[in-house]
Amino acid sequence: MTAKDFEEQAMPHADSLYNTALRLTRNPSDSEDLVQEVFYKAFRSINQFEAGTNMRAWLFKILVNTHISQYRKTAKDPSVAGYDDIEEFSLYGQVHSRSSSLTDSPESILDRFLDEDIRKAIDKLPDQFRDVVMLVDIEGFSYKEASDILDVPVGTIMSRLFRSRKLLQKYLWEYAVEYGYVKP
Amino acid sequence: MKTPNGNETDLHAHDHTLKCGEVVHRVYAFLDGQMNLDDVLVFKDHLKVCLPCQAYVQFEEKLINMIKSKSCNDETKIPATLMDKIKKAIEVSNLPPKS
Ligand SMILES: [Zn+2]
Numbered sequence: 469m470t471a472k473d474f475e476e477q478a479m480p481h482a483d484s485l486y487n488t489a490l491r492l493t494r495n496p497s498d499s500e501d502l503v504q505e506v507f508y509k510a511f512r513s514i515n516q517f518e519a520g521t522n523m524r525a526w527l528f529k530i531l532v533n534t535h536i537s538q539y540r541k542t543a544k545d546p547s548v549a550g551y552d553d554i555e556e557f558s559l560y561g562q563v564h565s566r567s568s569s570l571t572d573s574p575e576s577i578l579d580r581f582l583d584e585d586i587r588k589a590i591d592k593l594p595d596q597f598r599d600v601v602m603l604v605d606i607e608g609f610s611y612k613e614a615s616d617i618l619d620v621p622v623g624t625i626m627s628r629l630f631r632s633r634k635l636l637q638k639y640l641w642e643y644a645v646e647y648g649y650v651k652p
Numbered sequence: 653m654k655t656p657n658g659n660e661t662d663l664h665a666h667d668h669t670l671k672c673g674e675v676v677h678r679v680y681a682f683l684d685g686q687m688n689l690d691d692v693l694v695f696k697d698h699l700k701v702c703l704p705c706q707a708y709v710q711f712e713e714k715l716i717n718m719i720k721s722k723s724c725n726d727e728t729k730i731p732a733t734l735m736d737k738i739k740k741a742i743e744v745s746n747l748p749p750k751s
Contacts, residue, residue, distance in 0.1 A: 471742050479739070486730035500734050507738045511745070558676075560656060560711045575711050578718060586722040604684065605716065606723045611686045629680055633712075636719070 469514045477523050478510060484524075484607060485531055491602055492535050494591075502538070506531045525609065529617045532599065551594075551631050559637035566650060580649040581640060589639040597632035600625060656708030670698040675705045679712050 469477075485506060489499035509530050510517075517526055563574040590601060603614045604625070611629075615622045644650045656676060675698060681687040682695050699706045 471745075474742060475739060479735070482730045482735060482738075483727065486734075487727050490728065500731065503730065504734065504738055508741065511742050558656070559715070560708055564656075574707070575714055578711070578714050581718070583722045586719060590719070590723065601719070605719050611684070626681065626686075629684075630677075633680065633716070637715070 469517075469519075471511070474511055474514060478507065478527060481524050481527050482507075485527060488528070488531060488602060488607065489535070491598075491606075492531075502531065502535060505534055505538075509534065522613065525613045525617055528603070528607070528609070529619075532617055551597075551635065554631050554634045554638060557634045557638045557641075559641050562641050563650070577644060577649060580644070585640065585643050585647075589636050589643070592639055593632055593635060597628055597635060600628045601632045601636070604629060656704050670694050672698075672702065672705055675699075675702075675709065679709055680716075682709070683713050683716055 482503065486499060486503050489502045489506075490496065493499050493502060506527060510527055517523070559577075560574050563577050590598060593601065599618060600614060603609045603617060604611070609617065611622050611625045614625045618625070656672060675695070678687065678691075678695070682692065687695065699709060
């Protein structure tokens, strides 16, 4: 693959790589360094890329690995193991058990959340959970692609996603109570 | 496993091939389009006859869509200067890539 081919196939993904880098590093200057490093690494190892396979997923894999090796000194996040209980949490269940009036559907609570609440809740997730939410929900990768990118089985993606969404719901419920979106 | 409304057991009288608890457990595979077609049909059949699960799945769907849309609202463009810098560096090193 020539430099021209590489530019045509890889560079269109620059914006989404940059946004993901921003979410990972939370810092524009680190994100620029990270994205630059990803493109150089990808170009240097382009012969490892199988033509016709998913360039976007391949670039994201390099992004995630580079970030883990450079910024996240502890690649294994020990806190993730302790989230078994969260599987039982349900925002719907919380709201449903409180709503007495027939006009106030559980869904109406969702309209009260601000963009800022959602962003804050995602940011609060442990790294390994946030990675999966970013890849699947925000970047739209399939479970299989996310499993290739993070180098874990599809079953792990599913269980992390399940727990991530439950944890997000728990944070949102806490905000709802704190900011008075629900009656105490 | 709990039902969407938090009951410990399945209180619906009609006969399901799929239990309400399984809907709770598999809702994301369904909503993410990661469920095989046969299972999708069984899942949809259950939703047709089970209003509590229908309401629950709608709620989860709305929440996921919120996460998607609110996070995508703040997409930033990569700085043009950075793009130029990367392109130049790649063009200059227009040689067979190292393995
Ligand atoms: Zn049901």
